[in-house]
Amino acid sequence: MSSPRRHARTEARRSHRALAVVGVLVLLLAAGGFGAAWWFQHQLDSNIERLGDPFAEVENSPAPEEETEAVNLLVLGSDSRISAGDPSQWEAGAQRTDAIMLVHLPANRKSAQVVSIPRDSWVDIPGHGQAKINAAFSYGGPSLMIQTVQDLTGVRIDHFVVTDFESFTAMTDALDGVRIRVPEDIGDGKTVSFHKGVHMMSGEEALKYTRQRHGLVNGDFGRVQRQQNWMRAILAKVNNNRNDVGMMSDFFTTVSKSVAADDGFTIDRMRNLYMSARGLSTNDVDFMTAPYSGTGRSDDGQSIVVLDRERFDPLMKAIAKDEAGSYVEEHTDDLEVLPATVK
Structure with missing residues (x-):
């Protein structure tokens, strides 16, 4: 079913959707530090749409984690966070998930790992057989998505977050742009869009x-x-401008209006996570793509991504055992880790 690694066909707007997810990560790791004022925390919390308790229907749901334990977040980029939050608006098959990220914050809070799972990954979905992983959200909403990822990875999911994508350009613009290094000219073969060098890019x-x-x-x-690379640039810009009250206020307000989260992931919980991880720098966050062997066709003709279980499973085991930091460091050459310079 698999073939040598080749280009996976996706819609152009998938980049639109995947990039909004970074706003969630930044909000979770940084908003607590800026939100020292109660009124601002309350404003952010009121902006966040609540999903109820999606873990209630998940088998072997995790117990609430202690503040000193590792924390695993499942972050989705969907075309409809509102319908995900209001069961009365749910329509099976109508919701799509274009970005899936597993965010691991270890107990020692000395690093963080962000693993992007391709939405076309061919996996087992409880009660539905094999399908693309993003179908889990379409079939059964947050609960089935959590169950599917937990079964696939063996990693306990502690919190669940969904974003929509209308304001991701505003997130970048609220930071007055982000700095991205381009190692060589980028264009369509005829026209150069970005020349080699460092660019301050708008959204x-x-x-x-x-x-x-x-x-x-x-x-x-x-x-x-x-x-x-864009996500990393946004994290860097936030880290370097945390004392700019106006910029951070605009940014976090924009992000919070694009987020839905489980009821247990309160603004107080986010603040506590920030306080425990406030020593993290951009270089301490490992971005990577879930190991894959290539693309292929399912028996019914769908274009799919085939995960490389020989590399995928040990990585997930390391995350589950809270040993991801050392594992990634020791196996960087075997993993799809984001390099310092991106072409």
Whole structure:
């Protein structure tokens, strides 16, 4: 069913959706530090849409984690966070998930790992047989998505977050742009869109940067790395401007209006996570794509991504055992880790 690694076909707007997920990560790790004022925390919390308790229907649901334990977040980029939050609006098959990220914050809070799972990954979905992993959200909402990821990875999910994508350009623009290094000219083969060098990109410019496919060795997998490079640039900009009250206020307000989370993931919980991880720098966050062996066709003709279980399973085991930091460091060459310079 698998074939040699080749370009995976995706819609251009997938970069639009995947990139909004970074806002969630930044909010979770940084909003607590800025939100020292009660009124601002309350404003952010009121902006966040609540999903109820999606873990109630998940088998072997995790007990509430202690503050000193590792924390695993499942972050989705969907085309409809509102319908995910209001069961009365749920329509089976109508919701799509275009970005799936497993975010691991270890107990020692000395690093963080962000693993992007391709939405077309062919997996077992409880009660539905084999299908693309994003179908779990369409079939059964947050609960089935959590169950599917837990069964696939063996990793306990502690909190669940969904975003929509209307304001991701505003997130970048609220930071007055982000700095991205371009190692070589980028264009469509005829026109150069970005010359070699360091660029301060607006939201629209960064979107154009991530959508450009020409010259990418791994096609859409290469585009994922550019998306992650953008995420890293946003994290860096936030880390360098935490004392800019106006900028941070605008940014976190924009992000919070794009987020839905389980009821247990309160703004107080986010603040506590921040306080325990406030020593993290951008270099301490490992972005990577779930190991894959290539693309292929399912028996019914769908274009799919085939996960490389020989590499995928040990990585997930390391996350489950809270040994991901050392594992990634020791196996960087075997993993799809975001390099310092992205083409």
